Amino acid sequence: MEKTYRRTDVMYLPALFLFAVFVIFPFFEGIRISFTNWNGFSQKFSYVGFSNFKRLALDENVRIAFTNTLIYGFGSTFFQQILGLSYALLLNMKFASRMVARTIIYLPVLISAVIMGYMWYYLVQYDGALNEIVVALGGSKQMWLGSRVSAVGTITTINVLQFVGVSMIIYLAGLQGIPGMYYEAAEIDGAGAWQRFVHITVPMLYPAFVTSITVNLIGGLKLFDAIMALTGGGPGYASHSLATLINSTYFGSQMAGYAAAIGLLLFVSILVFTVLLQLVFKKREVQY
Amino acid sequence: MKRMAFLVAAGFLSAALVFASGSSEGTAPAKKGPVSITVAINPPPTEGSFKVMEEIAKAYNDSHPGVTVQVVNYARYEDTMKTKMAANDLPDLFATHGWSVMRYSEYLTPLNDQSWFSKINPTIKPVITDKNGKVFVLPFDMDVAGVAFNADVLKAAGVDYKTIKTWDDFKAACAKVKAIGKIPVHIGGNPKDDWTVGNFYDWTAPSYLITNDKANFRSQLKDGTFDWNNWAPVAKMLVDFRDAGYLNPDYTQGTWEDVGKKLGAGDVAFALYGNYVIGEAKRFNPAGHFGFMPVPAASKDDTPTLITGERITLGVWKDSPVKAEALKFLEFCAQPENVNKMATINGNPTGLVGPGYSSDLGDLAPYFKYVEGVRGFGYFDREYLPSGMWDSMCKTGTGLLSNTMTLDQAIAKMRNDYNSLRGK
Numbered sequence: 154m155e156k157t158y159r160r161t162d163v164m165y166l167p168a169l170f171l172f173a174v175f176v177i178f179p180f181f182e183g184i185r186i187s188f189t190n191w192n193g194f195s196q197k198f199s200y201v202g203f204s205n206f207k208r209l210a211l212d213e214n215v216r217i218a219f220t221n222t223l224i225y226g227f228g229s230t231f232f233q234q235i236l237g238l239s240y241a242l243l244l245n246m247k248f249a250s251r252m253v254a255r256t257i258i259y260l261p262v263l264i265s266a267v268i269m270g271y272m273w274y275y276l277v278q279y280d281g282a283l284n285e286i287v288v289a290l291g292g293s294k295q296m297w298l299g300s301r302v303s304a305v306g307t308i309t310t311i312n313v314l315q316f317v318g319v320s321m322i323i324y325l326a327g328l329q330g331i332p333g334m335y336y337e338a339a340e341i342d343g344a345g346a347w348q349r350f351v352h353i354t355v356p357m358l359y360p361a362f363v364t365s366i367t368v369n370l371i372g373g374l375k376l377f378d379a380i381m382a383l384t385g386g387g388p389g390y391a392s393h394s395l396a397t398l399i400n401s402t403y404f405g406s407q408m409a410g411y412a413a414a415i416g417l418l419l420f421v422s423i424l425v426f427t428v429l430l431q432l433v434f435k436k437r438e439v440q441y
Numbered sequence: 442m443k444r445m446a447f448l449v450a451a452g453f454l455s456a457a458l459v460f461a462s463g464s465s466e467g468t469a470p471a472k473k474g475p476v477s478i479t480v481a482i483n484p485p486p487t488e489g490s491f492k493v494m495e496e497i498a499k500a501y502n503d504s505h506p507g508v509t510v511q512v513v514n515y516a517r518y519e520d521t522m523k524t525k526m527a528a529n530d531l532p533d534l535f536a537t538h539g540w541s542v543m544r545y546s547e548y549l550t551p552l553n554d555q556s557w558f559s560k561i562n563p564t565i566k567p568v569i570t571d572k573n574g575k576v577f578v579l580p581f582d583m584d585v586a587g588v589a590f591n592a593d594v595l596k597a598a599g600v601d602y603k604t605i606k607t608w609d610d611f612k613a614a615c616a617k618v619k620a621i622g623k624i625p626v627h628i629g630g631n632p633k634d635d636w637t638v639g640n641f642y643d644w645t646a647p648s649y650l651i652t653n654d655k656a657n658f659r660s661q662l663k664d665g666t667f668d669w670n671n672w673a674p675v676a677k678m679l680v681d682f683r684d685a686g687y688l689n690p691d692y693t694q695g696t697w698e699d700v701g702k703k704l705g706a707g708d709v710a711f712a713l714y715g716n717y718v719i720g721e722a723k724r725f726n727p728a729g730h731f732g733f734m735p736v737p738a739a740s741k742d743d744t745p746t747l748i749t750g751e752r753i754t755l756g757v758w759k760d761s762p763v764k765a766e767a768l769k770f771l772e773f774c775a776q777p778e779n780v781n782k783m784a785t786i787n788g789n790p791t792g793l794v795g796p797g798y799s800s801d802l803g804d805l806a807p808y809f810k811y812v813e814g815v816r817g818f819g820y821f822d823r824e825y826l827p828s829g830m831w832d833s834m835c836k837t838g839t840g841l842l843s844n845t846m847t848l849d850q851a852i853a854k855m856r857n858d859y860n861s862l863r864g865k
Contacts, residue, residue, distance in 0.1 A: 387632020
């Protein structure tokens with residue numbers, strides 16, 4: 154048995170090596186760079202202490218990006234849970250084409266976020282299909298990505314629609330794990346549909362809630378591809394998330410040190426939100 | 442035995458994962474054989490200048506068996522080049538798009554000893570020479586840029602470009618163009634193409650800040666004492682154009698392709714770009730009539746000017762494993778037929794002068810004649826701003842256009858980035 158465990162440990166080595174090279178090392182290197190004035194491409198730079206972090210605290214564009222990040226994360230997650238649970242409840246019923254419906258709703262998850270972003274871009278651009286519909290209905294062309302509200306709203310909507318399938322699958326699995334006898338017993342006791350949902354379905358789905366919210370929240374907070382495909386973070390700095398602002402600061406403004414500092418802010422934010430989430434959603438599995 | 446097999450399998454897997462992810466780009470061939478040279482340039486493959494570079498490479502390959510020159514373009518050229526510089530792993534030759542001295546010189550080999558060095562056009566030479574007198578690129582052509590226009594639209598609107606000397610004259614012309622239902626100026630404006638807005642600033646800022654010999658901020662911009670409140674008239678001009686209806690109606694979503702397409706189609710009168718925009722317009726309408734005029738002055742006590750600078754330039758990576766061969770290819774590029782071909786496709790004068798060097802300026806010849814003697818100034822952001830502020834110009838410009846930034850916020854951003862990039 155001991156020999157088997159040692160052989161198994163050896164098989165972890167490639168994964169550990171890759172993890173060290175592509176996650177651990179860049180993480181500590183990023184911390185180091187955040188204390189420099191490196192421009193991202195020169196072989197020369199200097200250490201500048203905490204000046205990047207002082208600047209970060211006062212930078213209005215970082216505040217805008219941080220707010221947008223919260224909208225992309227929490228806003229998307231909120232609507233994904235409502236829609237995802239609704240789809241799961243509907244598609245958990247027995248009807249002829251439910252497998253087809255499940256596949257159609259889940260398919261966008263498999264598409265690259267960049268491709269999804271570009272597909273939607275050609276729909277919502279000024280001369281795109283959406284404005285053609287608006288004009289056909291008697292309205293005038295709109296710049297759907299031309300202001301902060303419309304740009305952030307459009308990006309959030311597209312993110313919700315693309316990844317709602319993830320929530321649906323998680324909730325479907327949760328629903329199918331609820332023993333039918335609880336519903337039968339509740340029906341016998343005279344409980345209505347809403348009472349059965351509130352007192353049986355919701356408590357039993359608690360682990361699924363935690364998983365779905367955690368997965369979607371982290372994905373939303375890290376949103377990058379769709380933003381780059383739709384707006385590039387603009388107009389101006391209006392639709393940047395912290396992730397895209399890091400990209401813009403590094404490559405556009407040539408301030409790699411400052412970009413690394415923003416990266417640390419993103420890391421700490423996601424860590425804090427994830428830990429808070431775990432504390433709020435303490436495991437309360439319902440045992441019958 | 443089984444334990445040994447496991448160890449071997451784990452070791453092989455680790456090695457395979459490490460070496461399979463590598464790229465041999467830029468490494469020297471292990472033994473003598475065909476030489477491969479990579480040339481990276483910034484114009485996309487759809488542009489004429491890329492196609493010309495491919496033709497030059499093909500001609501070289503045909504006449505030099507054993508050497509293969511490959512021309513490539515990166516989708517995000519500047520970002521990719523910055524990553525490659527950080528890794529010190531660059532193409533053998535690459536275009537520097539205006540930044541041969543300020544950004545790329547650390548990685549380029551000086552070319553003062555090349556046979557074509559003495560033929561460099563005196564107009565472009567100061568722009569590509571560093572403070573130690575070193576030149577790092579071969580200039581195929583040079584930007585002699587003003588405000589491009591569709592001559593047919595101006596004629597229909599009753600505008601004579603020769604009467605436009607100041608921005609007030611320009612606005613009056615825009616009003617006439619607008620009156621006939623055409624778009625006076627196509628600015629692009631899409632945040633994903635925000636360089637189109639940065640370009641507007643590169644064209645307009647000099648007239649307010651540097652061209653007037655009697656009142657300018659040339660030294661303040663260079664020594665770091667510039668008061669950024671003086672940026673306000675430049676930024677406000679963009680907003681004024683928008684509010685007057687002189688810009689394309691989709692001014693926050695218009696793309697670079699739209700500029701050429703609509704200029705070519707006769708929907709737009711003016712475009713504030715180099716003459717390469719005329720090349721783009723002609724792709725959509727080869728029979729159209731296009732021209733360019735000097736950039737107007739901000740006031741009557743100044744004169745219109747031109748914008749000069751690098752256009753298509755090639756340098757050699759100083760650590761290229763095939764540097765000798767790369768220099769030979771560069772020598773081939775410097776031949777009159779190749780320089781002329783590139784300059785002609787861009788509608789620009791040649792970057793080298795002397796017997797045999799001349800570009801066919803075609804329909805633009807009368808306009809080049811008209812601007813003879815007009816003062817030229819280098820690209821504003823390249824000469825007067827630290828590297829990295831081009832992005833600030835682009836972003837604050839789109840921010841103002843979309844009302845997601847106020848004038849004060851735009852000025853503050855420019856000031857903060859200027860100070861930060863200067864190390865303050």
